Amino acid sequence: MGRAIVADGSAQAKDADPREAFYEQHHRRVAAFIQRRIADPGIAEQVEQQTWAHLMRQWDTLRLPEVVLMRIAWRRIVDIYESNGRTALTLGDEILEAAVERQQLRTKSADTVDPGSTVPSRVDLQRAITALTSRQRQVLTLIGVDRLTRRQVAGLLNIGEETVKTLYGQARTAMRTSPALAGYDQQRATTQEVTR
Incomplete structure (x- = not known):
């Protein structure tokens, strides 16, 4: 697509890449989805990057990218758990495990928090x-x-x-x-x- 000329004669930049718009629309949600399941922020960020890279490689063949995106993210999360020798995950249960891990990390870093409260x-x-x-x-x-x-x-x-x-x-x-x-x-x- 080239540049479009609007009625007043000025040039308007071509429409944004649909992949960029999709990323802007979904990146917070997929990041939160991953972060709730992986306590380590560095690993969570890696998983998110891998998820987006995998999706973009398939972009031209996708009919429902928002559905495929979550499947890819879930598969990457399972891969992380399995690579660490953990048992197989059931979607929905892993969030409890990650929440406990996150709470343990917070408790270690905060002396004022009463873990029993x-x-x-x-x-x-x-x-x-x-x-x-x-x-x-x-x-x-x-x-x-x-x-x-x-x-x-x-x-x-x-x-x-x-x-x-x-x-x-x-x-x-x-x-x-x-x-x-x-x-x-x-x-x-x-x-x-x-x-x-």
Whole structure:
């Protein structure tokens, strides 16, 4: 495409490369997706760079690059875990492991943090999450935490978009009604009543 001449006679630069626009639109989301699963920032950055490089090599053949992008990122994350001798990952469960690692790194670097101060709530939340089916955990994590679209989740998990919608609804209902989290709604209500 050359330069376009607009009505007033001035030159307008050609449209931005669609790859650049795609990168601008998705890079924060894919970076967060990776960083939530890999505690080491340097390794997370490497994985992100590898993900984008792999996607760009395939760019001209892709119909739904936003779906393929997340598949590539996930595959790179699995490769990192396997290269470190860790057990195979199930999408949705690895986020708990990375969160624990990140918390351990923070605790080592901050003397003022009481590591036991948030343990009960974390344990209760982990109990509620582990009570979900594997697919519900995956969908809840990918939509609720990673903010992926239903289409992206469906492509990543190889299931239909309606199935994603159903699983997400089931997971949210299960979390709302989980006995492990029963006292937390009462605590929040009491706090709201006090502040009124």
